[in-house]
Amino acid sequence: MDLTFSESEEQFRSEVREWLTVNVPKPALPSGDTAPGFALHLEWERKLFDARYSVVSWPSDLGGRDATLWEWLIFEEEYWLANAPQRVTQNGIFLLAPTIFEFGTAEQQRRLLPKMASGEHTWCQGWSEPNAGSDLAGISSRAVRDASAGGWRLAGQKTWTTRGAFCTHLFGLFRTEPEAAASGSRPGRHHSMTYFLVELDQPGVTVRGVERLDGDLGFAEVFFDDVFVPDDMVLGGVNEGWSVAMATTGSERGLTLRSPGRFLATAQRLIELCKERIASGGARDQAVQDRIVQAWIDAEAYRWQTFGTVTRLVDGAKSGAESSMVKLFWSELDVRLQELALELLGPHAELIDGDFAHWMKAYEFALAGPIYAGTNEIQRNVVAERVLGLPRK
């Protein structure tokens, strides 16, 4: 066991910190889930890319720095501590990219990844449908082979597509053998889908923004009416979409989506908020302080649990169903952190203007955590069945 970072890692941390200190926009950018905010965030993404900070862990020829997992964690810690902008590119770089690295051809990687790194292509996720949320295998959007054109024709509807109203591309699952699903047999449901990469700016695609809880158009419904996708935009094999997608949902729950740095930074800010409230005449509240301490301990626990996971990944282990525990933990921690801030703010918590407005917005954002990427109820089933070995039925 060695709990120190190497000299080069510390060097990397210093460089990142210095760059962020100079470059992080002040005041903070407006929400990236509005059209003008999204545009400002893309400028920021371009700036990150130009400094080779947009995808540090990728190979340098694809826009990254070949950073190790440790360096990636360090980058994330510094990024969130610096209060840098949310990543509007995150569904591409954190969810799709690992899948392309695993299942994409070399040609696809060269064609798609650099533009993702630079923000020229922005990717949204096309998983859920109106009748297939937690039950992802219940999707009915379909793709029909068009051999003469060398591709597929998509039809159907995706929903709750994060930033779908602003992104250039969508990745998602479509049924390629509808009759297998109609038969209702479980294997049929899972083995008749294909993973497609779809350009959104083309005939047949209709995108309708949907207001999220916080009033931003953070969601979209995406309708497909005879939309063409060429063969080279199929990721993994035809009819193998389910296993390809499962690799992505693994990332979503696991390491990449919500790194510990995010919660460590929030816990820090919560401690500062508490001190400020006291300094400006508020009563010291031992009970709230104790709960803030607990949230801070939990953020530290998440950090060290991740360090253990990364050590094992570096040793060559695969991540498994444990990632469901990680998702349960950070999503509930996030809600607790934001709730504590609202508690400190008392009657000022409801304000969405002024100095404290970001806390309510962050609370609304945090409330999505226990729902998306597989509800926490589903995650608990996974932990019980796959980590503890309890019987399914």
Add this chain to the structure above:
Amino acid sequence: MDLTFSESEEQFRSEVREWLTVNVPKPALPSGDTAPGFALHLEWERKLFDARYSVVSWPSDLGGRDATLWEWLIFEEEYWLANAPQRVTQNGIFLLAPTIFEFGTAEQQRRLLPKMASGEHTWCQGWSEPNAGSDLAGISSRAVRDASAGGWRLAGQKTWTTRGAFCTHLFGLFRTEPEAAASGSRPGRHHSMTYFLVELDQPGVTVRGVERLDGDLGFAEVFFDDVFVPDDMVLGGVNEGWSVAMATTGSERGLTLRSPGRFLATAQRLIELCKERIASGGARDQAVQDRIVQAWIDAEAYRWQTFGTVTRLVDGAKSGAESSMVKLFWSELDVRLQELALELLGPHAELIDGDFAHWMKAYEFALAGPIYAGTNEIQRNVVAERVLGLPRK
């Protein structure tokens, strides 16, 4: 709405309080779940009976005072505030007696109830079996008709029988049409049982005490080997045991088993414990104080929720599935109350000798609350299905 007690009710409260002040044993009796303790508790029960306080709500010709439900609640509040002994007769007077009042013949009432009131007969409950706990309909102990002897012959085993090692009688369910159950059909499972009242001191009955969590022989396994029960000890109709028993489990969860007075008194004592700890040099802990306040509010909430229920019962309403919410609430409140005491005691919490020993014992006792009388998981199902109307399957 009228939130005052009448003059005669206040008069009753004063009389009860006065009598308890003079008569409650000091120091407190030892646990009633040991043989010598049980004997001392029976003396106390006799004293209550002689003063006509053992079953205040019963008709006076059966040993009671014809007390109203309001007077009964007042009695309970005073009883627990006075720190009077646990009622070792409770399973008889609170669980069986309401069933006898509802389903028993006039002859059975006259024959059985006065001896229950005086403590001459003490009753334990024979519901659970090794393979039928939460799933009460899964019992397999059986009764076979012996027409020539004018009764039934019992065989099988009951378990987790509270105070079974000390009681004179058992009430319980036995299968009277075993083939209906074996067929496995759900109606069959529920409609082939009969409710029997069994004298334990007779050939064929074997009682084995089982240590509870706190080390007392509070449970028993009761084995029946060709045990005779005469016809006049069948309660309700033959094969109608399930609906008769459901009336009893209703009482168990509802009004009678755990009256609010018990938790109000515990909350009071918790506040006093907290003050004592501070007075004897302990630090004031706002966080723990807040949680004690919450527990006290919850006890008050239970009191007023009960007042509402009693008002409606007096108006002629029947108690329904709401009783499952009551059981959920008091059983979890009880655990919280005792946990808070242990938290105040810190490293002294583990002691089972000395001044604080009763708190650990009470904690162990409270831990049974979410398990018995239908686990809280089952109660939540009941609330969801019968109060909220969610679908069973």
Add this chain to the structure above:
Amino acid sequence: MRFEFSQEQFQFRDAVRDVLAKTCQPGDVREAWNNQTGRAPSAWAALHDMGVLAMLAPTEAGGLGLTELDIVLILEETGRCALPEPIVETALIAAPEGWVNGTDSASVSLPESPFGVWTDTCASVVTLTADGVRVAPRESVRLTQRESVDGARRLFAIDMGSTAPIAPVTSTALAFRRGVLGTSAQLLGLADRMIEMTVDYVKEREQFGVKIGTFQAVKHHLANARTKLEFARPLTYRAAASLASRDALASQHVSMAKVQSSDAASLAARVALQCHGAIGYTTECDLHLFMKRSWALERAWGAANWHRRMIAQSLFERL
């Protein structure tokens, strides 16, 4: 002892519920998010016509001379429909004291709830401070608008200028208790509505080939929320009775009511959102109208923590 409302009280409650079901539908609340006032004028007019606004005003002033106990169920109904109107401030606080009458409305602010709501369209502005109650016509007061997460709640910081107190500290105390009571009652209605909406939803929504209401996890979430509400209601009703009878412990009783109803609404909102899933996370779903009102009211007039601390003072500090 009789802890239940009278038939008349229930009947009036039902009549108000019927009227609000027509005049304050979710569409009307959405309308309040977008119109210039944040309010629902036809609901307000209907409440006035039914005499609700004047229920607590003395009969000599043309009121009905009724008590907190008579109005508490009505206020619960205004929570159930997320009524975007200053009903608590008007019917429970200002009208009984004669600070407003007719269809006029009042806005109230105080240290624990520093922003007035709908102040710009109220006739009277009331502030509760440690040295007494100040009342002023809206025109004489300087308002600074603030924005609430609940788009129907038009918030204003209030500058009363040099207005002197018109009522003593005892009036501050009574007004405060009434405000806490009314807010508690609204939170009960909100909690009940969110549970009801969610029950309806999980009975219809299917995933994995079954209604999601058949999953034990969903059942248990909702059972917990319903149980919490079951043990919040009685303390609010009891607090209403204590205020009506000017019970010496009324202050403690309203604090208990606010603690319990805030926590019940908070849990109901969490459970409702979680059981609705992503659908509840959009503003197209009505849930958010009720959830955001809850978030605001849980913390208005003293959050649960604040009231627990008040009770702790009486239970612990005076050793």
Add this chain to the structure above:
Amino acid sequence: MRFEFSQEQFQFRDAVRDVLAKTCQPGDVREAWNNQTGRAPSAWAALHDMGVLAMLAPTEAGGLGLTELDIVLILEETGRCALPEPIVETALIAAPEGWVNGTDSASVSLPESPFGVWTDTCASVVTLTADGVRVAPRESVRLTQRESVDGARRLFAIDMGSTAPIAPVTSTALAFRRGVLGTSAQLLGLADRMIEMTVDYVKEREQFGVKIGTFQAVKHHLANARTKLEFARPLTYRAAASLASRDALASQHVSMAKVQSSDAASLAARVALQCHGAIGYTTECDLHLFMKRSWALERAWGAANWHRRMIAQSLFERL
């Protein structure tokens, strides 16, 4: 950065686990409830033979000269089997300082943990106080027995008489941190064992015609307990490393470890009992041996609340 134990550390842990699986079975713990010492002598002898007791003692004193990081997994194992022996006090506190050696054992008391355990059969008695460490042979000390809910924990109030401190306050601090660390590690083992026992049970127990482990409520209880444990372990291992490297923040790190492992064991115990139902509520079921040890250790060496308050002081009080 490498946050994982070495192969050697895992192998030694496995070897100790195997030995304890033979010498400290539930039957041995039950035996300790009933024998005259509360202890499990063959397990103790085995641990001595394996060198565990001397792991942290300096090599010049015949020890192995290892660190807290080398022993923390071993201590977790002693929790897993509810070992009724003063292993934390002996191997982690007294042996490294030379206050005991060989198979001799030590008993330790301090303000946050005022009773010694198994003191009457220990060679040395240690007290940690604000002015330093006192050490005395058992014979010179007056003991008053107290009774613990955990029948294997023979508790004693200790009167050291006029013994003077033999080691300075810095030693008190180190001994305290080691005691907290060791107790945290034992709590992890206890939590793990209770979850494991319960998983085994719910896979076998049938009600309503199915294994109760198929019920979502049971699954979710156990998933919550397992998740809590997952995020307790790393903080204990990190605290061990901090002690081993004499990190300046080691005190905070051991406090974090104790908070998290106490809460994890507390939840595991509640969940285990609830999922066992009435069967777990009898002393015939082994669960109670582990549950009662947890109840004691959660509050020994500073309960979670106490340690949270310590951390709060460093995070908040120094504004």
